Amino acid sequence: MNAATVNHQWRIAAFPQGEVRDGDLRWSESPVPEISENQILVRNIYLSLDPTNRLWASGEETYLPPLKLGDVMRGSTLGVVEKTRHPRFREGDVVMGAQGWQVYAVSDGSDVSRLPRDNRLPLKAYMGVIGSIGLTAYFGLLDVGRPKAGETVLISAAAGAVGSLVGQIAKIQGCRVVGIAGSEEKCRWIVDTLGFDAAINYRSGDLAQAISRSCPSGVDVYFDNVGGDILDAAMGALNLYGRIVVCGLISQYNAASPQHTFSNLTHFLIKRVRMEAFIVLDYLARAHEAYAPLTQWLQEGRIQYRVDIMKGLENAPAALAKLFDGSNQGKQLLLISDEP
Amino acid sequence: MNAATVNHQWRIAAFPQGEVRDGDLRWSESPVPEISENQILVRNIYLSLDPTNRLWASGEETYLPPLKLGDVMRGSTLGVVEKTRHPRFREGDVVMGAQGWQVYAVSDGSDVSRLPRDNRLPLKAYMGVIGSIGLTAYFGLLDVGRPKAGETVLISAAAGAVGSLVGQIAKIQGCRVVGIAGSEEKCRWIVDTLGFDAAINYRSGDLAQAISRSCPSGVDVYFDNVGGDILDAAMGALNLYGRIVVCGLISQYNAASPQHTFSNLTHFLIKRVRMEAFIVLDYLARAHEAYAPLTQWLQEGRIQYRVDIMKGLENAPAALAKLFDGSNQGKQLLLISDEP
Numbered sequence: 087m088n089a090a091t092v093n094h095q096w097r098i099a100a101f102p103q104g105e106v107r108d109g110d111l112r113w114s115e116s117p118v119p120e121i122s123e124n125q126i127l128v129r130n131i132y133l134s135l136d137p138t139n140r141l142w143a144s145g146e147e148t149y150l151p152p153l154k155l156g157d158v159m160r161g162s163t164l165g166v167v168e169k170t171r172h173p174r175f176r177e178g179d180v181v182m183g184a185q186g187w188q189v190y191a192v193s194d195g196s197d198v199s200r201l202p203r204d205n206r207l208p209l210k211a212y213m214g215v216i217g218s219i220g221l222t223a224y225f226g227l228l229d230v231g232r233p234k235a236g237e238t239v240l241i242s243a244a245a246g247a248v249g250s251l252v253g254q255i256a257k258i259q260g261c262r263v264v265g266i267a268g269s270e271e272k273c274r275w276i277v278d279t280l281g282f283d284a285a286i287n288y289r290s291g292d293l294a295q296a297i298s299r300s301c302p303s304g305v306d307v308y309f310d311n312v313g314g315d316i317l318d319a320a321m322g323a324l325n326l327y328g329r330i331v332v333c334g335l336i337s338q339y340n341a342a343s344p345q346h347t348f349s350n351l352t353h354f355l356i357k358r359v360r361m362e363a364f365i366v367l368d369y370l371a372r373a374h375e376a377y378a379p380l381t382q383w384l385q386e387g388r389i390q391y392r393v394d395i396m397k398g399l400e401n402a403p404a405a406l407a408k409l410f411d412g413s414n415q416g417k418q419l420l421l422i423s424d425e426p
Numbered sequence: 427m428n429a430a431t432v433n434h435q436w437r438i439a440a441f442p443q444g445e446v447r448d449g450d451l452r453w454s455e456s457p458v459p460e461i462s463e464n465q466i467l468v469r470n471i472y473l474s475l476d477p478t479n480r481l482w483a484s485g486e487e488t489y490l491p492p493l494k495l496g497d498v499m500r501g502s503t504l505g506v507v508e509k510t511r512h513p514r515f516r517e518g519d520v521v522m523g524a525q526g527w528q529v530y531a532v533s534d535g536s537d538v539s540r541l542p543r544d545n546r547l548p549l550k551a552y553m554g555v556i557g558s559i560g561l562t563a564y565f566g567l568l569d570v571g572r573p574k575a576g577e578t579v580l581i582s583a584a585a586g587a588v589g590s591l592v593g594q595i596a597k598i599q600g601c602r603v604v605g606i607a608g609s610e611e612k613c614r615w616i617v618d619t620l621g622f623d624a625a626i627n628y629r630s631g632d633l634a635q636a637i638s639r640s641c642p643s644g645v646d647v648y649f650d651n652v653g654g655d656i657l658d659a660a661m662g663a664l665n666l667y668g669r670i671v672v673c674g675l676i677s678q679y680n681a682a683s684p685q686h687t688f689s690n691l692t693h694f695l696i697k698r699v700r701m702e703a704f705i706v707l708d709y710l711a712r713a714h715e716a717y718a719p720l721t722q723w724l725q726e727g728r729i730q731y732r733v734d735i736m737k738g739l740e741n742a743p744a745a746l747a748k749l750f751d752g753s754n755q756g757k758q759l760l761l762i763s764d765e766p
Contacts (some may be wrong), residue, residue: 141692149696313691332695339692347687351653352481352679355672355703356489362700 097187127169134354223251224376233385235260237306245272247417303319332363392416441485499527551640563591564716575600577646587614587757662690672703732756
């Protein structure tokens with residue numbers, strides 16, 4: 087089989103215990119599938135790597151149906167229509183969906199959305215700001231966290247794809263914004279380039295003290311991507327009627343028995359805190375509310391993003407691992423095949 | 427000094443470490459105070475004992491100003507006006523307030539509320555259903571938990587003053603109601619007398635399994651009075667968009683370093699749970715919204731309560747301790763002096 091007739095996939099070989107290891111995912115090869123009437127053949131260009139992928143690989147019931155052994159690993163993708171026997175799609179259309187960790191996928195069109203044909207934004211923007219990352223940041227902050235101008239917003243994984251966007255949206259809302267990140271470089275980036283008011287490197291020194299210093303008026307909204315000790319420390323700094331937005335819990339996704347120990351729950355009670363989780367899927371029907379302002383802010387240069395692109399589907403497990411050791415610099419993507 | 431001229435108080439001698447011990451509170455004697463123009467002398471009849479008293483004794487900032495060493499211990503009271511030089515009060519008026527752990531107190535009227543003079547309910551009702559207990563149960567369940575008819579409501583400390591009322595209000599709303607309590611007698615009482623659908627004795631067997639068995643459709647609202655392991659187990663049973671009402675955390679109030687360990691926080695995220703704390707003080711302005719239906723339900727026999735009355739101010743520390751070993755049977759009161 088030559089390149090044009092061979093498809094590759096990563097399939098679930100064993101449900102990972104702890105971090106994903108060699109052998110949990112199996113590299114497989116198959117012919118490029120044929121399409122039938124009312125189907126399209128999509129060649130994936132970008133694969134999005136997100137912390138929640140670790141939950142998807144677990145084989146357990148999550149907010150999506152569990153994967154079975156042998157299934158192609160689930161993943162959000164952007165691709166191009168290479169062949170079409172579907173009236174709604176033309177060759178060359180760019181589509182977003184969750185076509186998984188594979189080069190070619192067949193779709194009946196129900197599980198993908200087509201980008202506007204007159205679109206002027208770079209394709210990778212749709213894997214970030216104008217995609218599920220943007221919806222996550224926008225609705226998580228504004229609909230769940232509900233910050234008011236002048237309030238202090240604290241964000242964990244603040245140099246990550248979601249966190250960096252949350253902070254910039256909070257600045258646009260007139261908030262004081264403090265980010266927690268895992269390196270001096272990330273801290274500098276969110277302050278110097280993105281305009282955060284302060285940054286905390288959680289790897290250096292006492293976190294609770296650092297939060298007190300950086301948030302002299304306390305914390306009104308804590309946007310959490312990590313859970314664990316950082317969540318506990320942030321909880322202790324919350325003001326009256328403070329809010330915790332639970333967006334992700336990456337610190338515990340690899341744990342065999344995830345445990346979060348809270349020493350500040352009495353403070354939670356005394357301050358009448360609200361802690362609320364959300365999943366971006368709940369907001370897909372309202373996506374247009376977010377895309378209009380996000381697109382405008384992007385075009386005006388009021389929000390910035392960076393993507394960390396690794397190449398080659400064979401490197402998908404390595405790209406995922408970067409999220410968990412924090413070595414990614416911005417939104418982690420994998421370039422599966424060339425842009426049209 | 428004879429009885430009519432002597433006042434007694436319990437004062438803070440040392441901030442308790444762990445459970446309240448002999449020596450933390452000091453029994454003191456002083457003359458019955460004289461009153462000035464625009465003051466009343468209140469003789470306390472009932473003292474309410476509540477888990478939150480332990481927080482008040484801590485000397486730390488809570489939702490109320492911290493007590494200082496030497497202060498009279500704070501406590502909710504119901505008393506009778508024995509002397510008045512205040513135009514709004516007559517001798518014999520019954521007043522509610524927080525006059526503390528003492529027999530006599532002087533007030534300028536701003537920190538007490540007068541019961542209606544034509545009141546027909548027994549006085550002890552105002553230390554329970556038609557008082558802060560009633561407001562706590564009513565607003566905590568309906569305003570924070572927001573149960574819908576047909577949903578399952580799970581309650582910890584369900585035979586306690588607040589929990590037993592929450593369950594009965596939830597039944598009136600058409601919910602399935604399951605209570606967690608600490609003895610077989612309490613479990614029988616909430617099912618046989620109060621009409622709960624099921625009860626779980628947390629001292630016998632695996633709690634998570636018991637919750638699954640008693641809540642076959644999962645839990646929609648968990649009303650928490652205890653925190654700790656029971657909160658964690660309940661969290662794991664929550665349905666999509668489940669709600670946790672954080673009313674109290676009695677399991678950790680005596681702990682020197684309170685810790686709550688959660689193994690079910692990923693479930694919290696996946697199910698988009700909302701966990702929200704409240705304090706009854708936030709609802710005092712809306713008390714009339716609750717008192718009208720509560721009074722009606724009480725008069726119709728649709729809600730029942732029981733009080734556990736210990737006698738004599740000297741026994742106040744012992745009455746408080748009963749809340750923490752679970753030996754109280756319903757709302758714990760202390761009879762300080764005779765009803766008029």
